[in-house]
Amino acid sequence: MAKTVIEVEGMTCGHCKSSVEGALHNLEGVSTAEVSLEDNNVTVEYNDTVVDRGKMTEAIEDQGYDVQ
Template identity: 45%
Template sequence: MKHVSLQVEKMSCGNCLSTVENALTQMNGVNRAKASLEDKKVEVEYDETKAEVYDLAEAVRKAGYIVL
C-alpha cells in the first residue's frame, strides 16, 4: 500500500470531509481516506497497482473540490 497527502481547498465542514472521503473510498484500490479541515488535506492509503495519484485527485475534483 502506498500513502499520499492531497491538499484540498473548499472543505469547510464535516459534510465536506465525508464527501471527499467517500469519493475516494469508493474508488477501486483505495483502502482508506482521512480528511482534515484544519490542514485542508486528505491522507489516502491506496494500492498503486489499481489507482494513481491523478485518479485520486480527479475523484476529489469531481466531488466539487479543488486539489492543489
C-alpha cells in the same frame, strides 16, 4: 501499500469531509482516506498498482473541490 497526502481547498464542514472521503473510498484500490479540515488535506492509503493520484484527484474534483 502506498500513502499520499493531497492538499484540497474548499473543505469547511463535516459534509465536505464525508464527500471527499466517500469519493475516495469508492475508488478501487483505496483502503483508507482521512480528511483533515484543519490542514486542508486528505491522507490516502492505496494500492498503487490499482489506482493512481490522477484518479484520486479527479474523484475529489468531481465533488467540487480544488486539488493543489
